[in-house]
Amino acid sequence: MTREITLSKAVNEAIAEEMRRDPTIFLLGEDVAEAGTPFKVLSGLVEEFGTERIIDTPISEPGFMGMAVGAAMTGSRPIVDLMFGDFLYLVMDQLCNQAAKTHYMSGGKLKVPLVLRTNMGATRRSAAQHSQSLQAIVAHIPGLKVAMPSSAYEAKGLLKTAIRDDNPVVIFEDKLMYQDKAPVPEEEYLIPFGQANIKREGRDVTLVATSSMVQVAEEAAETLAREGISAEVIDPRTIVPLDEQTIIDSVRKTSRAIVIDEGHQSYGVTAEIAARISEKAFYHLDAPVIRMGAMDVPVPFSPALEDLTVPTSEGVAENARRICRGELVHAA
Amino acid sequence: MSAARKKHNTEDYLRMYKQMVRIRAFEDKANQLYLSAKMPGLTHMYSGQEAVAVGICEALTDEDRITSTHRGHGHCVAKGANFREMFCELLGKEEGYCRGKGGSMHIADQANGNLGANAIVGGSMGIATGAALSAKRLGKDFVTVCFFGDGATAQGLWYEVMNMAALWKLPVIYACENNGYSEYTKTDEIAAGSLVKRAEAFGIEAFQVDGQDVLAVNELTSRLAGRCRKGEGPFFIELDTYRYHGHHVGDINRDYYRTKEEEAEWKDIRDPITNFGKSLIDQKMFTAEELVAIDNDIAADAEAAVDYALKAPYPDGSEVDMHVFAGVDHALDYLRGAR
Ligand SMILES: Cc1ncc(C[n+]2csc(CCOP(=O)(O)OP(=O)(O)O)c2C)c(N)n1
Ligand SMILES: [Mg+2]
Numbered sequence: 110m111t112r113e114i115t116l117s118k119a120v121n122e123a124i125a126e127e128m129r130r131d132p133t134i135f136l137l138g139e140d141v142a143e144a145g146t147p148f149k150v151l152s153g154l155v156e157e158f159g160t161e162r163i164i165d166t167p168i169s170e171p172g173f174m175g176m177a178v179g180a181a182m183t184g185s186r187p188i189v190d191l192m193f194g195d196f197l198y199l200v201m202d203q204l205c206n207q208a209a210k211t212h213y214m215s216g217g218k219l220k221v222p223l224v225l226r227t228n229m230g231a232t233r234r235s236a237a238q239h240s241q242s243l244q245a246i247v248a249h250i251p252g253l254k255v256a257m258p259s260s261a262y263e264a265k266g267l268l269k270t271a272i273r274d275d276n277p278v279v280i281f282e283d284k285l286m287y288q289d290k291a292p293v294p295e296e297e298y299l300i301p302f303g304q305a306n307i308k309r310e311g312r313d314v315t316l317v318a319t320s321s322m323v324q325v326a327e328e329a330a331e332t333l334a335r336e337g338i339s340a341e342v343i344d345p346r347t348i349v350p351l352d353e354q355t356i357i358d359s360v361r362k363t364s365r366a367i368v369i370d371e372g373h374q375s376y377g378v379t380a381e382i383a384a385r386i387s388e389k390a391f392y393h394l395d396a397p398v399i400r401m402g403a404m405d406v407p408v409p410f411s412p413a414l415e416d417l418t419v420p421t422s423e424g425v426a427e428n429a430r431r432i433c434r435g436e437l438v439h440a441a
Numbered sequence: 442m443s444a445a446r447k448k449h450n451t452e453d454y455l456r457m458y459k460q461m462v463r464i465r466a467f468e469d470k471a472n473q474l475y476l477s478a479k480m481p482g483l484t485h486m487y488s489g490q491e492a493v494a495v496g497i498c499e500a501l502t503d504e505d506r507i508t509s510t511h512r513g514h515g516h517c518v519a520k521g522a523n524f525r526e527m528f529c530e531l532l533g534k535e536e537g538y539c540r541g542k543g544g545s546m547h548i549a550d551q552a553n554g555n556l557g558a559n560a561i562v563g564g565s566m567g568i569a570t571g572a573a574l575s576a577k578r579l580g581k582d583f584v585t586v587c588f589f590g591d592g593a594t595a596q597g598l599w600y601e602v603m604n605m606a607a608l609w610k611l612p613v614i615y616a617c618e619n620n621g622y623s624e625y626t627k628t629d630e631i632a633a634g635s636l637v638k639r640a641e642a643f644g645i646e647a648f649q650v651d652g653q654d655v656l657a658v659n660e661l662t663s664r665l666a667g668r669c670r671k672g673e674g675p676f677f678i679e680l681d682t683y684r685y686h687g688h689h690v691g692d693i694n695r696d697y698y699r700t701k702e703e704e705a706e707w708k709d710i711r712d713p714i715t716n717f718g719k720s721l722i723d724q725k726m727f728t729a730e731e732l733v734a735i736d737n738d739i740a741a742d743a744e745a746a747v748d749y750a751l752k753a754p755y756p757d758g759s760e761v762d763m764h765v766f767a768g769v770d771h772a773l774d775y776l777r778g779a780r
Contacts, residue, residue, distance in 0.1 A: 143697060144625035167595030167631035168562045168623060196561070234482030234533075236544045238560040375776065405776055406762050410544030411533030412481050413755035 110295040117150045117287040119261035120226070123268040124151070124188065126297065128158055131186060134272060137164040137173050138190025146190060148228075148287050174200035174225070178208045178277075181223040186272065191227035194281060195241045200225075208277040209252030224271045228284040230321060230371060231408045231419055240408035240415075242371040244319070245378045247279045248349045254278040254302060255349040259323035261291040263346055266300030274302070283321040283371075303350035307359070311341035314365040314429045317356055317382055319345060322369040328422035329429060338433050348378055356382065357389045364395040365432045369420050374402030396432040401425060451726050457499050457655050458721060461491040461714045462736055464515045466743040467524065468686075471514065471531060471545070475690040479751065481533055484545035487515030489685035492713035493618050494519035496658025497586055500666055506554045506572045506585040508565035511546045512618075512684070513558030516588055522550035524746035535756040542756075542764065554583070562623075563589060563596030566615075570602040573613035573674070584669040586614045586662075592623025594636055600643075603675070607643040612669035614662070615640065615677045618652060620684045625698045640677035652680030653713045683707040 114122070128134045136154070138146070142165045145152030155163040166173045170191065177187040191197065197204070208221045229242035248255045254276055258264035264282060271278035308323060309330050318326035323344045330340035341359050345351055360366045366386050370378040379400035386398050404418040431438045468488045474480035487494070490512075498507065498519035509516040517527060522538065530537025530548045537543070538550050549555040556572060559565040569587030576583050593599070594617060606613050617636060621628050640647040648665075650657050658680060665676045685708060687695050721727045765772035 140624050140626060147624070165626060165630070168592045169595040169597065171597055172595075199561075234544065236482075236546055236560065237542075238546070238564075404761065404773070406765050406772055407542075409542045409761060410482070410539075410547070411541030411756055413533065413758065414541065414761045417758055417761045 111292045112295065113290040114261055114293050115288050115290050116258070116261040116264045116282065117148065119265035119293055120150050120268060120282065121152070121154065123265045123272070125154060125157065127269055127272045128154075128162065133184060134186045134188065135162040135164060135180075136188040136190060137166050137177065139166055139168055139192055141165060141190050147192065148284060150287060151190070170196050170199040171203055174203040175207065177223050178203055178211070178221055181208070181221045181277075182211065182219050186222050188224045188226060188272065191225060193239050194227045194229045194243050195238050197227065197243050197247065204247070204253070204277070204279075205250045209250045212276065213252060220275050221277050222275045223277050224268070225277065225279045226268070227279065227281060229281045230283040230285045231403065232415055233285060234410060234412060234415065236410040237407035242281070242403065244281050244348060244370070245372045245376065245381075248378065248381070252277065253349065254347065256280045256302065256347045257320040257345075258282060259318075259320055259344045259346070260286075261289065262293050263300060263306075263344070265293055266298055267302075267346060270299045270302060273299070281320060286321055300346065302347045303352050304346065305352035305355040306344045306346055307341065307355065308344050309340070309342040311339040311363065313339045313363055313433055314367065315341045315343060315356070315359040315363045316367050316369065316425065316429070317343045317345065318369040319348065319378060320371065322371055322420060325420060325422045326369055326425060329425035332422065332426045333429055336430070338429060340429060345382075351382070351385070353385055353389065356386060360386050360390040361393045364393055365429075366394070367399045367401060367425060367428055367432075369401045369425060371403050371419060373405050374400055375405050377402045396435070397437065399428050399432065399438055401428065453499065454721060454726060457495050457659065458714070458717055458732070459735060459739065460495045460499065460519055461655065461717065462739050463524075463743075464488075464491045464494065464518045465714060466739050467514055467518055467527065470528070470743045470747050472686070472690055474531065474747065480531060480545075482544060483689045483691055484514075484531070485512040485689045486684065486686035487512055489707065489713075490515055490618055490620060490652065490682045492655035492658055492717070493616070493652045493680045493682050494588075496655040497616055497662045500659050500662035501554075501584065501586065503553055504581075504583045505666065506556050506569070506583055508556045508569040508572075508585070508587050509549060509558035510565070510588055510590060510593070511558065511560050511562070512590065513546070513548060513588075517548050517550055517555060517558065520550060520555050521553040522548075522555070524743055525749055526550070528746045528750035529753050532750050532753070533755060534750055534753040535760075536753050540756055540760065540764070563593040563598050565589070566593075566596065566599050566602050569615075570606050570611060570613050573606065573611035574609065576612050577609070582670045584612045584614065584666045584674070586616050588616050588618060590623060591617060591619040591621070591628040591632060591636070593617075594639070595631055600639075603640060603643045603645060603677075606675040607645050610672055610674060612672075612674040614665055614669065615675065617677070617679045618682055619679055620682050622684070622688070622699065624688045625692075625695070627698070636679050637677065645675055645677050647677040647679070649679045649681070652682030653711045653716065655713055655717050683711070
């Protein structure tokens with residue numbers, strides 16, 4: 110049986126199911142218990158699991174992140190709720206120097222099974238310190254896995270896999286998608302890491318898109334279809350590990366690729382995926398691979414400026430048209 | 442109070458009264474803009490805490506610096522900002538103090554010594570302490586006041602910078618506005634022990650003051666700012682206060698974390714503006730009619746500024762990559778190596 114639920118509810122269900130299954134799991138973060146987070150994603154969990162397992166912390170991100178690492182090394186499976194992705198900068202040492210490296214530096218003797226749930230996404234008029242999409246920064250660090258759910262279905266399946274993983278996993282939820290609904294099975298399911306999803310098949314151009322950019326790509330594909338251009342849309346679902354094969358196979362077929370992600374374009378997720386396509390499908394390409402990330406500026410508050418900084422479906426469609434016509438498009 | 446002192450103080454008191462009323466008027470308008478869906482995003486209201494910002498800023502010079510927070514409109518007004526540029530910023534307009542790039546959480550009148558409103562809780566503690574280091578190194582006599590909430594005392598950064606400020610005797614005043622809550626959580630659930638004692642552990646002189654009493658706040662801050670200028674800083678002040686609205690304007694149903702009775706009690710008995718106004722009348726400095734006339738003038742100013750801001754233009758799209766780097770007109774060209 111499948112029903113439609115919001116992404117928020119999907120996350121909530123994933124955590125509840127896993128916590129019922131495994132008593133070593135606990136969750137900690139700011140205003141997660143009674144308030145259920147500012148986005149109300151965790152509402153109801155404290156009623157079922159109590160304040161011993163759904164723990165409200167002071168505003169001490171480096172502190173509770175570090176405690177999660179220590180707890181994970183000693184038999185617990187913590188889920189850290191980081192209210193905004195922008196606060197990653199506060200926890201970088203604990204996440205990148207500690208959590209990411211412990212297994213390696215101990216020669217495989219110590220494990221850090223923890224999940225860091227956080228969010229991303231601009232256009233909420235929240236200005237530069239509450240709008241960033243920092244997945245590239247985390248994906249750069251060996252030892253961290255990174256998941257980017259594109260709908261309620263992925264949010265649930267990926268989170269359950271993350272919780273069972275023996276490594277630190279960072280999950281980025283798009284905060285603008287919490288109320289978006291998608292079909293989600295009643296039955297239990299997990300989505301394995303490193304398996305891209307072909308959201309739409311096509312012949313002429315491959316659109317590789319992450320998180321909410323999958324919707325943007327699908328909208329563009331819809332527009333393009335009406336004009337006789339057939340776009341294939343691929344959602345990698347995890348960027349670490351990255352399912353290269355599915356992407357390369359697609360590009361070998363279409364000979365053109367556009368990569369879309371909401372992080373800053375320079376030195377970003379789009380750059381990495383574009384480079385892999387260029388390396389591994391070079392002789393199949395009819396056009397340079399195009400990157401479409403967020404503009405390389407801090408996210409501005411004013412709606413008049415903010416909307417200019419993110420990739421749009423019109424922009425994707427326009428770039429697709431141009432490479433399909435054989436025009437060279439340089440990444441803007 | 443002696444007649445001479447009373448006369449001398451009348452002007453100061455009037456200014457303090459007006460500044461508090463201006464903050465309240467600004468916030469009332471901001472709330473209306475949100476409720477009528479004319480304001481992009483959310484905003485955190487300062488209403489109820491006016492005596493803190495005004496009591497402190499009225500003890501400072503234009504050269505003195507402050508750092509502000511996500512709940513920063515009050516600090517901004519108190520440090521001397523105009524309604525027009527503030528409302529323009531709130532609405533993301535070109536004439537805003539940050540040219541629309543900051544919005545509610547970052548409004549700051551930089552020319553009056555406001556080093557910025559920070560949306561990272563505790564994010565300005567280093568900045569404020571660094572400004573104080575700079576004052577000392579450069580031989581300037583400005584003092585820096587670091588505003589932050591009770592919730593921010595949980596950030597480790599504070600303890601690092603207090604240690605250095607104390608070691609190096611820096612002219613900084615840490616002003617903790619304890620409004621009883623950090624978001625939807627009571628302060629006593631997130632703060633162990635005593636905040637005052639935490640500062641004292643570093644050998645920092647620490648004070649607790651009624652944050653609803655503008656004169657008490659002002660007198661204490663004047664004294665401490667003076668001592669900072671003589672090299673006797675740093676200091677810590679905990680100001681007991683209360684926010685009237687929710688954590689932000691969207692936080693309407695808040696019965697689950699605080700009672701309506703508690704809110705009513707603070708508003709009815711401890712309102713900083715009402716109480717200060719009453720004392721001005723009691724001391725025969727002003728009549729009730731005079732104060733009402735002042736309130737009305739300020740409300741009209743706010744109204745006019747809102748009208749102006751609503752009609753003001755948004756920044757041109759070409760501004761989107763301006764101001765990324767100092768000395769660079771447009772970042773996107775620059776990043777591609779254009780000379
Ligand atoms: C580093 C960081 N963590 C969390 C938040 C989310 N947040 C915004 S305001 C706030 C509560 C702050 O409480 P307090 O310092 O008491 O200030 P108040 O809102 O009461 O003025 C929180 C948790 C944030 N902005 N920055
Ligand atoms: Mg507070």
